[in-house]
């Protein structure tokens with residue numbers, strides 16, 4: 001990014017999304033799933049922020065909460081400076097067009113009884129008063145943009161391959177000229193040889209339409225390819241956020257280190273001796289451990305980690321981490337208490 | 349791997365067809381491979397390439413109809429599994445050939461305890477009584493790294509996490525000390541840190557137990573880390589086969605080469621733009637009479653449309669089904 005001060009398009013502060021757990025015949029509330037439990041980050045206009053972590057860590061919930069597909073438990077979400085965290089659902093309609101979502105499973109997210117033209121045109125029906133002809137033109141334009149043959153506009157989703165169905169989902173997301181798209185595992189259901197096609201398409205569209213992405217994925221190698229900065233989630237919290245190259249070259253948080261070292265490299269000569277193999281499983285988000293959420297599996301755990309939840313702070317310019325190991329060394333660079341808002345990252 | 353070691357499993361010219369409403373699907377065509385004692389054979393290919401159908405065919409696990417194993421031989425211990433009656437095959441399956449599938453929830457029975465499911469093959473195939481089987485079941489759970497093994501025998505599958513369930517599946521597959529283990533995408537549904545645990549476990553166990561393993565995956569990273577030899581499938585056929593290092597350093601089929609180029613990496617250089625393999629995998633309405641990869645192949649030429657290439661030797665223990673010599677950059681002779 002050449003711009004000296006990139007504009008913050010999305011600002012998330014202390015976002016919490018807790019789902020109640022009910023039990024018994026009286027459906028008494030017995031607890032809550034802390035799916036997202038206090039996360040803060042910015043997404044700059046035009047960038048791709050990767051959001052990685054293992055299944056159940058809260059990535060999808062985080063993406064959906066930012067788009068206000070949920071009524072959030074706590075925290076603030078600003079889009080282009082406007083607070084939407086507390087806007088009632090009815091009041092969100094006006095700004096829905098600017099924020100869209102692309103889902104993992106194109107099969108499940110497309111209505112099987114609608115033609116491709118109807119699917120892509122649906123948001124236009126709902127949010128614009130375009131005439132039928134204008135709408136069709138726009139649908140054709142969108143099909144061109146995502147590389148779908150427009151002569152197929154009267155076909156149904158099942159007549160397309162997985163990769164093409166994902167293109168349909170992307171075309172629909174683009175229909176209203178959004179600024180911000182949450183891509184939730186958009187390639188997870190696709191074959192290796194098709195994944196690259198869709199990722200390249202997303203990159204082209206970003207450039208062409210000035211899009212900002214939150215790219216959610218458990219695929220660390222693909223995120224390294226597509227993201228400018230990467231946030232790593234573990235059990236409802238962001239444990240590290242860094243510019244892409246720094247994160248992959250020198251991960252700071254012990255969880256990021258373990259996660260990266262667990263990714264098998266397609267090279268038989270790679271030694272695996274320095275590999276960190278984590279023991280055990282992720283604790284339940286309805287009953288997270290006391291102290292740091294990672295303390296039950298952390299290879300570098302200290303006493304304090306069992307007592308205190310580490311603060312998520314900037315320890316190097318543009319690099320944020322929530323880990324007690326960085327608390328002493330971080331003293332100098334860390335933002336002071338009243339300036340806790342996330343500073344502008346060092347984007348590439 | 350001792351060279352020329354005797355194969356424990358020898359599959360020759362396997363062909364499997366499905367009868368569907370839309371006609372026949374020729375899912376597996378002319379598939380041949382062997383598995384040597386103690387070796388780990390990796391099988392890679394994108395979904396629909398015939399990996400699972402191949403393995404299910406050879407241990408008689410496909411329902412017929414719609415499936416029909418039309419041709420082939422599967423030699424195990426000198427006998428053809430395809431000609432065996434259902435009872436004898438059942439004795440081999442689960443006892444001498446173990447298997448683990450992608451989703452443990454579909455292969456574990458939710459209404460029985462894990463202890464019951466571990467004891468069952470031991471009592472059936474090994475003639476153990478309940479007490480003996482129980483003791484062995486505890487050993488097996490310990491072997492696959494499940495803490496509090498004795499207590500956990502009383503638990504039901506849903507009381508285990510995904511990774512722990514896959515360990516239970518492995519324990520069941522290993523119960524009768526099989527000579528061959530067939531693992532079909534056993535870590536695909538797992539997170540990377542859990543996958544790393546399972547891969548470590550398998551590396552340790554295969555040497556301890558000395559069994560031969562067929563490991564199916566679409567993840568080239570997983571293959572690179574555990575396989576001795578690799579077989580690449582595309583469109584229901586084996587398109588390339590080589591020792592693992594050779595396959596990664598010197599791929600000879602354009603599909604393998606393209607696949608290796610298209611995947612991004614976590615380490616090393618990062619490509620600004622991903623290489624793509626344009627197009628889609630084929631639909632197998634008939635036995636291909638031309639190369640199934642030709643539409644997507646950067647080096648396809650006339651002959652690829654006229655004939656379906658057979659596998660030809662291209663190096664030491666290395667073969668590829670391609671008319672084009674990638675190393676020389678020209679069509680092969682003949």
Ligand SMILES: Nc1ncnc2c1ncn2[C@@H]1O[C@H](COP(=O)(O)OP(=O)(O)O)[C@@H](O)[C@H]1O
Nearest residue numbers: 019033035054055056057058059060061062285
């Ligand atoms: N609607 C919901 N109700 C209750 N729990 C939920 C709901 N959605 C997600 N969760 C729980 O929240 C946690 C985070 O889920 P999710 O955001 O889907 O994770 P990820 O996308 O990282 O796999 C999980 O434990 C999940 O079971």
Ligand SMILES: Nc1ncnc2c1ncn2[C@@H]1O[C@H](COP(=O)(O)OP(=O)(O)O)[C@@H](O)[C@H]1O
Nearest residue numbers: 366368373375394395396397398399400401402
């Ligand atoms: N029950 C079935 N009926 C019809 N076709 C099937 C059936 N099972 C598998 N196939 C077809 O067989 C081919 C190979 O499938 P499979 O072996 O499962 O692929 P892989 O395991 O490599 O992903 C696919 O084209 C698939 O559509």
Ligand SMILES: [Mg+2]
Nearest residue numbers: 059060061185
């Ligand atoms: Mg998700």
Ligand SMILES: [Mg+2]
Nearest residue numbers: 399400401532
């Ligand atoms: Mg399969």
